Amino acid sequence: MSFLQVENIKKSFGKTEVLKNISFSLEKGEVLAIIGSSGSGKTTLLRCLNFLETPQEGRIIVNGNVLFDGNDESKRSESAIRKNRLHFGLVFQNFNLFPQYKVIENLTLAPTLKAKEQIRKNGSYKGLSSMKQANQLITEEAEMLLKKVGLYEKRDFYPCNLSGGQQQRVAIARALALEPDILCFDEPTSALDPELTGEVLNVIRGLKSSDSTMIVVTHEIGFAHDVADKIIFMDDGYIEEEGTPQQVIDNPNSERTKEFLARFNQFGD
Amino acid sequence: MEQFFNVTGELLVGFSQNCEIFALTLLMAIPLGLIISMGSMSKFMPLKAVVKTFVWIIRGTPLMLQLFVVFYIPSLVWGISFNRMTAAIIAFVINYAAYFSEIFRGGIESIPRGQYEAGQVLGMSKSQIFFKVVLMQVVKRITAPMSNEIITLVKDTSLARVIMVPEMLKAAERFTMQGLIWPLFYTGVFFLLFSGILTLLFGFIEKKLDYYKI
Ligand SMILES: Nc1ncnc2c1ncn2[C@@H]1O[C@H](COP(=O)(O)OP(=O)(O)O)[C@@H](O)[C@H]1O
Ligand SMILES: [Mg+2]
Numbered sequence: 119m120s121f122l123q124v125e126n127i128k129k130s131f132g133k134t135e136v137l138k139n140i141s142f143s144l145e146k147g148e149v150l151a152i153i154g155s156s157g158s159g160k161t162t163l164l165r166c167l168n169f170l171e172t173p174q175e176g177r178i179i180v181n182g183n184v185l186f187d188g189n190d191e192s193k194r195s196e197s198a199i200r201k202n203r204l205h206f207g208l209v210f211q212n213f214n215l216f217p218q219y220k221v222i223e224n225l226t227l228a229p230t231l232k233a234k235e236q237i238r239k240n241g242s243y244k245g246l247s248s249m250k251q252a253n254q255l256i257t258e259e260a261e262m263l264l265k266k267v268g269l270y271e272k273r274d275f276y277p278c279n280l281s282g283g284q285q286q287r288v289a290i291a292r293a294l295a296l297e298p299d300i301l302c303f304d305e306p307t308s309a310l311d312p313e314l315t316g317e318v319l320n321v322i323r324g325l326k327s328s329d330s331t332m333i334v335v336t337h338e339i340g341f342a343h344d345v346a347d348k349i350i351f352m353d354d355g356y357i358e359e360e361g362t363p364q365q366v367i368d369n370p371n372s373e374r375t376k377e378f379l380a381r382f383n384q385f386g387d
Numbered sequence: 388m389e390q391f392f393n394v395t396g397e398l399l400v401g402f403s404q405n406c407e408i409f410a411l412t413l414l415m416a417i418p419l420g421l422i423i424s425m426g427s428m429s430k431f432m433p434l435k436a437v438v439k440t441f442v443w444i445i446r447g448t449p450l451m452l453q454l455f456v457v458f459y460i461p462s463l464v465w466g467i468s469f470n471r472m473t474a475a476i477i478a479f480v481i482n483y484a485a486y487f488s489e490i491f492r493g494g495i496e497s498i499p500r501g502q503y504e505a506g507q508v509l510g511m512s513k514s515q516i517f518f519k520v521v522l523m524q525v526v527k528r529i530t531a532p533m534s535n536e537i538i539t540l541v542k543d544t545s546l547a548r549v550i551m552v553p554e555m556l557k558a559a560e561r562f563t564m565q566g567l568i569w570p571l572f573y574t575g576v577f578f579l580l581f582s583g584i585l586t587l588l589f590g591f592i593e594k595k596l597d598y599y600k601i
Pocket of ligand 1: 131134136154155156157158159160161162163
């Protein structure tokens with residue numbers, strides 16, 4: 119069984135079917151790039167994986183654990199969702215950093231709250247029994263992540279004083295602070311000025327070499343080709359084509375994939 | 388000169404009533420306003436409808452009329468009567484809570500959905516998201532409209548005279564009846580001083596919250 123198994127996900131909003139039958143799998147350490155035109159359901163798919171939307175049908179299985187099953191009501195409770203969603207992380211198109219917190223606090227806020235709860239419930243967080251020790255560990259880990267995304271010197275800045283590219287790198291570090299099994303990116307560079315996309319894409323490249331499992335929705339076809347182990351082309355709520363970058367991008371079978379890629383090549387990629 | 392001190396003393400006694408109404412109204416209308424704003428954002432439609440109607444009635448009728456209603460209606464209908472000050476405070480609290488609730492609702496609804504979703508995907512609970520992420524941003528957004536309302540409240544307290552609360556304007560009117568006009572205008576000084584202090588205070592709070600932008 120694969121590390122991530124997504125089986126027959128269906129999602130409608132009222133009468134609009136947005137995800138019609140999505141199944142795919144991903145191995146640990148692999149990078150999946152999802153491409154497709156706007157409105158094809160890419161964001162909705164990532165939101166389903168992160169439990170921001172609840173699919174009507176289907177199953178999501180990570181590492182053998184069934185996190186979601188459309189036929190199992192108990193998987194839909196608030197507390198089950200809160201526990202299960204931490205297998206996934208999500209980096210938003212427009213960052214959504216917390217403006218009133220410093221960069222470092224953006225990273226430490228959620229882990230600190232988690233540590234508090236765990237110490238209260240089970241007496242320990244990562245083997246530490248006091249909040250003081252936990253805070254120290256959380257801060258150290260956050261600082262390491264800031265170094266990883268190259269922003270340690272912005273540790274005490276507020277988000278409003280960072281460029282878009284820097285904000286997105288902070289958002290990536292913030293998601294990593296919770297150590298998700300699978301990190302999802304929803305068009306992480308499309309809210310950025312063109313000259314700032316490179317720094318963000320480089321951070322994602324860096325994560326690949328440290329063996330993170332990732333799902334990246336992107337319009338950067340060249341980047342997807344370089345970084346992804348696997349590409350999915352989505353069209354109108356279906357997976358139209360999937361395979362290696364060589365198969366899907368260099369030698370697409372489907373007419374729709376060819377059409378979509380032709381539109382990108384026009385701009386002289 | 389002696390007359391001046393005499394008048395000032397009398398007016399200050401009246402002004403203490405204005406201050407009492409002001410302080411008690413603030414103290415109670417803010418939490419009540421928060422509760423009303425929750426009701427007006429409720430997904431339970433009947434509750435939402437009731438709360439919205441309530442807010443409409445309170446905001447759609449003069450505060451002066453509401454003072455009369457609270458003071459006279461209970462005694463006419465049930466034979467119970469509040470003392471004047473209590474009636475005034477009840478009317479003020481209800482009136483201001485309705486206005487505050489709309490400010491709170493506006494502030495809460497202006498926080499982008501992405502802030503809630505970012506908290507959710509980081510595994511935070513609903514109350515953690517509200518208290519740790521949303522609340523401070525709401526406070527920042529509502530400081531300006533709240534300071535407006537609160538400064539209006541300072542001046543509105545003088546309306547309590549319509550149900551014979553011996554507040555400052557009432558005291559000044561007594562002098563007028565004795566043929567002394569200037570104390571009436573002199574009351575303006577007290578209101579100006581009070582609202583001036585509040586303006587400085589709110590300016591200070593806004594500066595304090597200026598360290599980040601939303
Ligand atoms: N909350 C929603 N309510 C209704 N329709 C929605 C909602 N979210 C997305 N949709 C619709 O679902 C379709 C797919 O949207 P989306 O997943 O954002 O596509 P993509 O990310 O590929 O551009 C669109 O037609 C969009 O209008
Ligand atoms: Mg999208």
